[in-house]
Amino acid sequence: MSIIAVEGVTKHYALGTQTVEALRGITFEIQKGEFIAIMGPSGSGKSTLMNIIGCLDSPTHGTYFLNNQEVSTLEGDELAGIRNKEIGFVFQNFHLLARNTALDNVMLPLKYAGVEKAEQLARAKAALSQVGLEDRMDHQPSELSGGQQQRVAIARALVNNPSILFADEPTGNLDSQTGHDVMQLFHNLHAAGQTIILITHENEVAEEAQRTIFIKDGLIESDSTKEVA
Amino acid sequence: MILQESISTAVDAIRANLMRSLLTTIAIVIGTASVIAMVGIGSSAQRAIDDSITNLSARTLTVYPSRGRGSQTVNASPLVIKDADALIKDQEIKWRITPEIRGSKTLKFGNESISISVIGVRENYLSIQGYEVEEGLFLTERDDLARKRIAIIGSSVGTELKTSSKALIGKDIDLGGVTFKVIGMMKSEGSSGWSNPDEQIYIPLLTAADRLFGRQIVDSIRVEVPNTYSPEEAMISIERVLRREHDIGPGEENNFRINDWSQFTDLQKQATAIFSALIIGIAGISLLVGGIGVMNIMLVSVTERTREIGLRKALGATHQAILLQFLIEAVTLCIIGGVLGVVLGSGIYLLISIWQDWVFTIPFSAIFGSVTFSACVGLFFGIWPARKAARLEPAVALRYE
Incomplete structure (x- = not known):
């Protein structure tokens, strides 16, 4: 069963009097439980594609089905609801709220989902345990290392049991050892059945995924699946 | 839920920029303080005048040389x-x-x-x-x-x-x-x-x-x-x-003049009324200036926190949730100003009433009214910045530098 089905997606931006075609017709599917990397140089349309798959933006043309629901026609608060329930984001620069504890940061998506306070706490604690930070729950981001901050962000992404875990250059701001630990965490989550989409421009990181989609000039240049050893 | 979350977020945001927030509220503080002090002083002065009238068993006239x-x-x-x-x-x-x-x-x-x-x-x-x-x-x-x-x-x-x-x-x-x-x-x-x-x-x-x-x-x-x-x-x-x-x-x-005491107290009442109107006018202007100050600082706050807004939207915050968050921050700022103003105004009135030997009474309605009015100022001047925040495109806001 495909969890993501993108067909003929284009995205045009008006830049002054010119129209920029960031995406020029993208079609692919992602199955549940896949670990996939989307690669491409800067300016390739990779970020635009990520915004559309992540429901942060809508395509100009084409259709996008997420979990068999058409989301390409949704906008505003409807997309906010989809992001809240279906997608967990992990960003390059962590994007944690600086004045909130790790626990509060992880609880944030549940607050927007309208979950009961007691359940928020229980689920946020469980998510933090899952990433090995059960003893750092009351720390603020400034009291955590980069790797720990990224793990808090991963816990926040997981707390709503999303269909897709979306990671945009998750190791870009980490040293290689910490980056390796974070990738190991992704592998563990993948092994547990989590669908993961990794956006990166580093071959080394993309190597970790089973499948790699390479974007260039707004089109898919290659879509290759690694042999399972 | 969202309301409670918004209030605690607002308080956090204000605490994070405490000095800036307090400076922003100064005009609100002055406005509210003038209202409270004036209502207190006005009612005490009125009471003093009424007392001096009842003290006179009959009409008293006073003759002065011209x-x-x-x-x-x-x-x-x-x-x-x-x-x-x-x-x-x-x-x-x-x-x-x-x-x-x-x-x-x-x-x-x-x-x-x-x-x-x-x-x-x-x-x-x-x-x-x-x-x-x-x-x-x-x-x-x-x-x-x-x-x-x-x-x-x-x-x-x-x-x-x-x-x-x-x-x-x-x-x-x-x-x-x-x-x-x-x-x-x-x-x-x-x-x-x-x-x-x-x-x-x-x-x-x-x-x-x-x-x-x-x-x-x-x-x-x-x-x-x-x-x-x-x-x-x-x-x-x-x-x-x-x-x-x-x-x-x-x-x-x-080459002499005769003053009717009661006319004099009427004049006094008129003067008090004019003075009150003047102070209320000043208070109104300070609240207006204060409101614009709050709007300004909220616009700055929205710009500074563009990425935070982007993140919140990415995590599922609706238009309404962001709107509410910033609106509550503006209102909280103004309520803090209003409460500080009530404290300051009461202090001024207390000192004057001790000096003038007056009874110290501030009607609860004046306190409630001026704090509520401050909150309304926050609500009114907070709408624009809050709408600006709520309308941000998540994809753009997340990458804002």
């Missing part, structure tokens, strides 16, 4: 004791009259020395003013005619001499080099707003004229008009007697 009141002023046609006697002798109206000779003298007792307002009056001054003696005696007609060196002190004179007024009764005091014996002490009247009878010393009129100030010129003549006469009738009679005494020919202007 130009200059003090003994220093060269005055071609001053009021003299003889004018008052002429009014008393005139039988057309059965009024009660006391001239007043006022002046400032140095009062010495023991090692203490203070400057004090001394007032020479007749024995009926007590009933005309509606004052009462707390302890001891007031002066009598005989004391006056004998030009006795006796004094009745206001209730707080003793305190100023670092003793009690009661302890002074029966003692000798030195007033401008003349020795007086204290025979009584007045009941506390409280300040009437423009003079404080508690801080005065009363002596017989003729003693004041012949032994202390050395002048027949009086500062004013106080006339109590019986209830059976209208103040207008009384004024006409007074005018007739004084014009005759002062030899004013037909067509010439009076």
Whole structure:
């Protein structure tokens, strides 16, 4: 069963009097439980594609089905609801709220989902345990290392049991050892059945995924699946 | 849920920029403080005026010379004791009259020395003013005619001499080099707003004229008009007697003026009302300026936190959730300003009421009203920044540098 089905997606931006075609017709599917990397140089349309798959933006043309629901026609608060329930984001620069504890940061998506306070706490604690930070729950981001901050962000992404875990250059701001630990965490989550989409421009990181989609000039240049050893 | 979350987020955001937030609220603080202080002062002043009106058992008129009141002023046609006697002798109206000779003298007792307002009056001054003696005696007609060196002190004179007024009764005091014996002490009247009878010393009129100030010129003549006469009738009679005494020919202007006490209090009320309106106007302008300040700082805050807004939207925050968050931040800021203003305004009013010896009462409605109004200012001026925040595109906001 495909969890993501993108067909003929284009995205045009008006830049002054010119129209920029960031995406020029993208079609692919992602199955549940896949670990996939989307690669491409800067300016390739990779970020635009990520915004559309992540429901942060809508395509100009084409259709996008997420979990068999058409989301390409949704906008505003409807997309906010989809992001809240279906997608967990992990960003390059962590994007944690600086004045909130790790626990509060992880609880944030549940607050927007309208979950009961007691359940928020229980689920946020469980998510933090899952990433090995059960003893750092009351720390603020400034009291955590980069790797720990990224793990808090991963816990926040997981707390709503999303269909897709979306990671945009998750190791870009980490040293290689910490980056390796974070990738190991992704592998563990993948092994547990989590669908993961990794956006990166580093071959080394993309190597970790089973499948790699390479974007260039707004089109898919290659879509290759690694042999399972 | 979202409401509670928004309030705690708002408080966090304000705490994070505490100095900036407090500076932003200053205009709101000033506005609210002026309203609270003014409402308090206004109601106390009104009460003081009402009290002084009820103190007067009947209508009291006061006659002043036209130009200059003090003994220093060269005055071609001053009021003299003889004018008052002429009014008393005139039988057309059965009024009660006391001239007043006022002046400032140095009062010495023991090692203490203070400057004090001394007032020479007749024995009926007590009933005309509606004052009462707390302890001891007031002066009598005989004391006056004998030009006795006796004094009745206001209730707080003793305190100023670092003793009690009661302890002074029966003692000798030195007033401008003349020795007086204290025979009584007045009941506390409280300040009437423009003079404080508690801080005065009363002596017989003729003693004041012949032994202390050395002048027949009086500062004013106080006339109590019986209830059976209208103040207008009384004024006409007074005018007739004084014009005759002062030899004013037909067509010439009076060289004295007659004040109707109640007119004066009406004026006072009007002045208070104008003053209140002025302060309310200033308060309104400060709240407007404060609101614009809050709007400005909220716009800055929205820009600074663009990425945070992007993140919140990425995590599922709706348009309404972001709108509410920033609206609540603006309202909280204004409520903090309003509460600080209430505290400051009450403090100012408390100091003034202690100084003026007023009862301290702030109506709850004034506190509730001004804080609510501050909140409304926040709501009104917070809408634009909050809408700006809520309308941000998540994809753009997340990558904002």
